Amino acid sequence: MKVTVDTNILLRAVLHDDPVQARTAEDLLINASLVAFPIPCLCELVWVLDRSYGISRPEIALVLETFLGAPNVATNRPAVDAGLSMLKAGGDFADGVIAYEGRWLGGETYVSFDKKAILLANSQGHKAKLLH
Numbered sequence: 001m002k003v004t005v006d007t008n009i010l011l012r013a014v015l016h017d018d019p020v021q022a023r024t025a026e027d028l029l030i031n032a033s034l035v036a037f038p039i040p041c042l043c044e045l046v047w048v049l050d051r052s053y054g055i056s057r058p059e060i061a062l063v064l065e066t067f068l069g070a071p072n073v074a075t076n077r078p079a080v081d082a083g084l085s086m087l088k089a090g091g092d093f094a095d096g097v098i099a100y101e102g103r104w105l106g107g108e109t110y111v112s113f114d115k116k117a118i119l120l121a122n123s124q125g126h127k128a129k130l131l132h
Contacts, residue, residue, distance in 0.1 A: 002034040007044040010037075014049065014063055029070070037067065037075040039097055042083070046093040057087050064093075079104075091120040099126055 005028075012018055012025040029035055042064065049055040049063065061084055067073060068080060079100050086096025095117040099110040103126070110121050110128040121128035 001032050002036070003028065003032045004036040004038060005029070005041060007041045007048065010041065010045050010067065011048060014045075015053065029067075032072060035070070035073050037073055037080075039076055039079050039083075039101075042075070042080060043094040043097060046083075046087065057090065060093075061087050085124060086117075086120055089120050089124065091117055095121070099128070 009025045009028065012021040013029055016022040046060055046064070049060050050057065055063075064080070064084060068075060068077070079097050082100030083093040083096040086099075087093040095112070095114065099117075099121050102110055108127060110118070110126055111131050112118055112128070113131050115130055118128045118130040
């Protein structure tokens, strides 16, 4: 079976907060012939693990890398790598994805009111501008 996962599937597999659902999620992730990880799903996963469960950014990066290392996983890998780069630098995964996708769509400058996101984007060699 080829599936697209929702964030709650990934959360159950990571958190094991519901043993029955965790096992079901793990079985699906292992046995599906293809598991599609949409970018919004990954953004939600990172946000929930960080904000709701207080999991550290290095641990979250490891979770993502573990999931994405499976041979049956499909995702927009360049966008995920951009998000991981931002996350590992201390920023938000979603900011890295947004900046990447904007460049992919033809945007030349990433703009935000978020000073930290702009500093990190510039430090990674991307054109970024803080709006006031």
